[in-house]
Amino acid sequence: MNSLLxxxxxxxxxxxxxxxxxxxxxxxxxxxxxxxxxxxAGKSTLLKCINKILKPSYGEISLNGKNVQSMDIIEISKHISYVPQSISSQFSMSVFDVVMLGRRPHITWSVGKNDLEKVSKTLKFLGLEDFAFRKFDQLSGGERQRVIIAKAVAQDASLLLFDEPTSDLDLKNQIQIMKKINTLVSRENEVQVSALVAIHDINMAARFADRILLLHEGSILQQGTPSNVLTETNLSKVFGVTCEIEAKTETTPLRIIVKDEMDGEEK
Amino acid sequence: MHEISLQQLQKNKTQMMTLFVSIGITMIFALVAMGFGSSKNLDFLTSMKILLGIQESTGLQSDILWNLRFPRILMALVGGAALAMAGAMMQGCLGNPLVSPLTLGVASGAALGAALAIVLDLTLVSIPELAIVANAFLFSLIVVFIIIKLGSMRSVSKESYILIGIAITFIAGAIVSTLQYFATDAQLSQLAHWSFGSLSRPNLTNVLWISVVVITLFPSGLKSAWDLNALSIGGDDFAISTGVNPVKTRKSILVLSAFLTSVVIAFTGLIGFVGLAAPHMSRLVIGNDYRKLIPCSAVFGAFLTLFADTLGRTLFAPIVIPVGVMLSIIGGPFFMYLLLNNRGA
Incomplete structure (x- = not known):
């Protein structure tokens, strides 16, 4: 496999x-x-460093072998798309126009037929066809999140960065969003897509992620498959909780049942 | 082609049609406005006949039409367009609908320059007719320079620009008040007259130069439309993710807007409201896509300023009410009506 990042x-x-x-x-x-x-722990900061929103104090980030710091913002945005937790604005646009902003790195001024088609297809993929001409600020939290993801997909980037994409959503919307991200990564695309998702829900991470990076106090405590990383010891050290782990079976994903917080000494 | 793409194309077409109709209405109104005036030698019908080539004009009539009315009308169109465009761009890059071209303190700088020329006779040019204009322009450029310096600082935020603008306004205002305190009655009257805002001050040569500057800068504003879309809708992080450098974009947009404002108000005095109202009226009609919002704001700004000035010079003719005053009187309630009506819908 090629190393993307x-x-x-x-x-x-x-x-x-x-x-x-x-x-x-x-x-x-x-x-x-x-x-x-x-x-x-530094989850959002890490994503922002990768996308050059923040400048790292030291170290190097390479994308397809090229140092991200030496790339200009427009070049980065052709390869990396960042989905913030939420966006709030004093001004509003139609959903179609917001998603069209994803084409910004690929166009100079006027919108071509390909751009229109890309946006239309993306809206369809994310089930947003009926919302295409509704105002972005009139949508619910889940719908807005889907629109921002649609903008990221329309960007045709090979790496998608998500900053807590499910934090403000109800259970159904959480599942829907994670499934869509999973579909993006696993489907056959012209460009093979990877996703790096900062998330609080450990069960969602266990269910959907191929690999997990467990951050603790700014450093990676452990990285690997969900079964390797999500152990009682690691979770109690990072989150200060006691939990029970139910191993993955053929029909059910790895499941973590959080039991109680630990007192200071135990942790 | 996909159904949604076709609908979007149709929407774009309708918006472009709205824009062209607005341009057409503004041009027709400009022609009609050439017929209004207090001169007994040139009534409305005679003016129209001369303009349409049906009747020959006398020397006096020609002078009134082309040396008095035409510069004033062109100044209304160009000045209104420039201030509205500046307002729309500033609102977008600072993500704040309350921002207007006067927010950054450019107008206060100009007022200070004018006050120094009027009260202390402290000017750079010896030509009396140009002394106030040159000073107003120079001091507004000093404010633009402060904005450039501010924009070069890494940590400067959107809010910093607004707060520095408020600080400049207070400082300049305090100095102007001090100068007013020591001014003679004649100087006070001249200063007050400058602050009302009037389109009669610049002559034809001035207006043509202002037009050249504004028309030259217009494409730069339009070129930044995508960047403004990203900044106004999603803020800095969102803009970066779409390939926009927010710090660089904000700096260049603010300098462009401040320069447009300086060029106009140095000649006309304070005309502020059009830069706030015209962009919002355009947003209600054409939406927030800056590719259409910038030209639409320019057209609405031009129309609004021309309408206010025409009303101001005909309503109580031969008394002329300054355009700055008229704009606020007629624009304010109309603006409130539009906003409240839209909210209700």
Whole structure:
């Protein structure tokens, strides 16, 4: 397999506070990777460094062997698409126009037939056909999230970064969004898509991710398959909770039942 | 082609049609406005006949039409368009619907320059007719320079621009008040007259130069339409993910908007409301896509300013109510009606 993204010895500081330290991992083409970690572990910061929204304090991020810091923003956006947790704006556009913004890296000014078709197909793929001409700010949280994902898909990027895509959604919408991301990664595309998803729901990560990066205090505690990473010891260390792990079977995914918080000494 | 693509194409076509109809109405109104005036030598019908080539004009009539009315009308169109375009772009790049071309303190800088020229006779040029204009322009450019410097700082945020603009407004306002305190009655009157905003000050040469500057800068604004779309809809992180550099874009848009504003208000005095109202009226009609919003705001701004000025010089003729005052009087309630009506819908 080809390495799509290679993060080496990455560190990021907010002033004197160390947010990320010595982070190192790779993502292969066509992989679904989840980042888990407690609040403030550096999940969002890591995604923002990869997308050049933030500049790392040290270390290197390579995309297809090319250093991301040496690439300009427009070039990066042709390869990487970032889906923020949510967006709020004083101005609104139609859903079609918001998704069309995903074509921005590929067009200079006027929109071509291919761009229109790409947006239309993406809206259909995400079940947003009926919303195409509705105002973005009049949609529910789940619908908005789907629109932002549609914008990322229309961007034709090979790496999709999701910052807690299910945090504000109800259960049905959470499942729907994760299934859509999974379909994107697994379907046969012209460009093979990989996804790096920062998420709080460990069961969602266990069910959908090929691999998990477990962040703890700014560093990767462990990375690997869900069964290897999501152990009682790791979860109690990172999240400070006791839990029970039900192993993956042919019909059910790996399941984590959180039992209680640990007191300071136990942790 | 997919059904949704066809619907989008149809929508684009309708919006372009709206834009062209608006341009047509504005042009027709500009022609009609050439017929209005207080001169007894040139009534409305005679003006129209001369303009349409049905009747020959006398020397005086020609002078009134082409040296008095035409520069004023062209200034209304160009000035209104420039201020509205600047307002629309600034609202987008700062993600704030309350922003207008005057928010960054450009107008306060211009007012300070004008006050220094009027009260202290502190000017760069010795030609009396140009002294106030040159000072107003120079001081508004100083504000633009502050904006450029501010934009070069890495940590500057959208809010910082607005707050610095407010600070500049207060500082310049305080100095102008101090100058007013020591000014003579004649100087006070001149300063007050400048601050009302009038389209009669620039002569034809001035207006043609302003037109050249505004028309030259128009494509730069239009070129940044996609960037403004990304910034106004999703903020900085969203914009970066679509390939837009928010810091660089914001800086260039603000400098462009401030320069457009400076060029106009240095000659006309304070005309502020059109830069806030015209973009919002355009948003209600054509939406928030800056590829259409920028030209639409320019057309609405041109129409609004021309309409206000025409009303101002005909309503109580021969008394002329300054365009800045008229714009607020007629534009304000209309603007409120549009916003409330849209919210209800």
């Amino acid at each position: 290679h993060v080496q010895n990455l560190g990021f500081h907010w002033g004197k506070r160390k947010v990320l330290d010595e982070v190192q991992f790779e993502i292969q083409a066509g992989e679904f990777v989840a980042i888990l970690g407690e609040n403030g």
